[in-house]
Amino acid sequence: MIIVMKAGSTEEQIQEVVSLVRKLGYQVHLSTGVERTIIGVIGHKDKSPIQSFASLEAVESVIPILKPFKLSSFEMKGERSLIDVDGVTFGGEQIALIAGPCSVESRDQIVRIAHQVKQAGAHILRGGAYKPRTSPYSFQGLEEEGLKFLREAKEETGLRIVTEIVAIGDMDLLVEYADMIQIGARNCQNFALLKAVGQSKKPVLFKRGMSTTVKEFLQAADYILSEGNPNVILCERGIRTFEDSTRNTLDLSAVALLRNWSHLPVVVDPSHATGVRELVMPMARAAMAAGADGLIIEVHDRPEEAYSDGPQSLRPDEFKECLREVSGIAAAVGRRL
Numbered sequence: 001m002i003i004v005m006k007a008g009s010t011e012e013q014i015q016e017v018v019s020l021v022r023k024l025g026y027q028v029h030l031s032t033g034v035e036r037t038i039i040g041v042i043g044h045k046d047k048s049p050i051q052s053f054a055s056l057e058a059v060e061s062v063i064p065i066l067k068p069f070k071l072s073s074f075e076m077k078g079e080r081s082l083i084d085v086d087g088v089t090f091g092g093e094q095i096a097l098i099a100g101p102c103s104v105e106s107r108d109q110i111v112r113i114a115h116q117v118k119q120a121g122a123h124i125l126r127g128g129a130y131k132p133r134t135s136p137y138s139f140q141g142l143e144e145e146g147l148k149f150l151r152e153a154k155e156e157t158g159l160r161i162v163t164e165i166v167a168i169g170d171m172d173l174l175v176e177y178a179d180m181i182q183i184g185a186r187n188c189q190n191f192a193l194l195k196a197v198g199q200s201k202k203p204v205l206f207k208r209g210m211s212t213t214v215k216e217f218l219q220a221a222d223y224i225l226s227e228g229n230p231n232v233i234l235c236e237r238g239i240r241t242f243e244d245s246t247r248n249t250l251d252l253s254a255v256a257l258l259r260n261w262s263h264l265p266v267v268v269d270p271s272h273a274t275g276v277r278e279l280v281m282p283m284a285r286a287a288m289a290a291g292a293d294g295l296i297i298e299v300h301d302r303p304e305e306a307y308s309d310g311p312q313s314l315r316p317d318e319f320k321e322c323l324r325e326v327s328g329i330a331a332a333v334g335r336r337l
């Protein structure tokens with residue numbers, strides 16, 4: 001249930017409604033937009049007593065949210081969220097660009113690639129220090145040493161850092177080193193981990209699970225939001241289907257649907273969605289046309305030597321070409337790189 005306050009209602013009127021809602025035993029989620037304030041009424045209690053709030057002078061309307069997700073729903077905010085990652089904005093006219101290798105492999109590797117992606121036009125450097133690998137025998141990441149190398153890459157290039165968390169116990173380290181914390185597809189419904197990043201307030205790059213429906217994905221996002229962290233960026237990275245010629249199937253309609261159902265920005269990962277280098281650029285272009293607010297692309301200058309995901313990694317010159325192509329599509333849909 002949301003209570004939409006009339007445009008121009010005073011702080012006092014808003015607080016009066018908030019305290020009435022709290023008195024009835026519900027939680028409140030306040031969304032102060034440019035135009036008007038929306039009071040989200042949260043909790044599992046019956047919300048019908050809230051309906052009578054429609055007769056209060058400062059209240060414009062009381063609307064039930066029928067979807068299973070609430071805080072991430074578009075209605076809850078009434079406008080698109082702009083999320084700031086240390087000066088890089090997601091959800092605005094400019095497209096946010098994240099690029100880098102799948103894994104941090106050495107100081108030299110990550111610093112070298114950071115310079116290359118920066119030169120091509122990326123804003124944020126990606127690189128896993130803790131890797132959620134399908135096999136326990138695969139490279140698991142350099143852990144804290146990898147975070148230190150990421151920091152060095154940031155100091156040299158000015159790029160912001162996004163890196164994945166796989167265990168709650170690493171939270172303090174991740175908060176210290178990263179500008180944005182990635183929750184990978186395999187942890188999309190790891191609710192304890194979602195609550196922990198929700199408490200951290202760091203921007204979260206939240207990837208859709210490989211078998212998660214859009215409704216389940218947004219309910220999972222509500223776990224982060226309901227802990228008080230509004231800085232959630234959704235990421236479509238392909239889902240499991242019967243098709244086995246690509247690593248996953250990029251669900252582009254989910255991009256349009258998420259931007260319809262939710263106020264949160266949506267990023268597309270054409271690398272994990274396809275698993276095939278040659279398909280990354282066409283899918284990046286398609287993502288732009290579908291309305292994506294950003295892209296995350298794996299880039300490696302020696303993909304044949306990469307510890308993980310070499311076959312889907314663009315070489316730096318291919319990445320540069322990809323951005324050139326994408327910028328044409330972005331302009332056609334009223335966005336820019």
Ligand code: PEP
Nearest residue numbers: 102184185186207237272
């Ligand atoms: C990654 O970004 O390297 C990764 C493991 O992605 P996903 O969680 O989407 O598989």
Ligand code: MN
Nearest residue numbers: 102298308309
């Ligand atoms: Mn990867």
